[in-house]
Amino acid sequence: MIKKPDLNITPFVDIMLVLLAILMVSVTATTYEEKNVNLPNGSKSTKAIQKATINIVIKKNGEVLVNNKKYELKNFLENFNLEYGNYDKNSLVYIAADKDIKYDLFMKIYSGVVRLGFTQIGLLTKWD
Secondary structure, three states, X not given: OOOOOOOOOHHHHHHHHHHXXXXXXXXXXXXXXXXXXXXXXXXXXXXXXXXXXXEEEEOOOOOEEEOOEEEOOOOHHHHHHHHHOOEOOOOEEEEEEOOOOOHHHHHHHHHHHHHOOOOEEEEOOOOO
């Protein structure tokens, strides 16, 4: 009886892994350099995005102050967007509300700030 030869692929896999490693090292070491590239001009005016802290205070009588500037409640979102719409949306926004205001009033202000895209909103409380 003649014995069939076994196919041993381990040396073949070893050689292929070494070649793959050499290929990966040589490709990452290759730098692409382009010379004499004529780049377009950028705009000369840049709009700086302001990142700051915005403090919103809601008083018991329904008065809303943003950074000590008084806003009317009925036009708050429009005026807030005009004033702070160009600020970085990751700016810190702190809301301090009187504990006796209606929940509806607070949620109107809070949800309006969220809808304008601000993500870093903190609610201020008093420590006893």
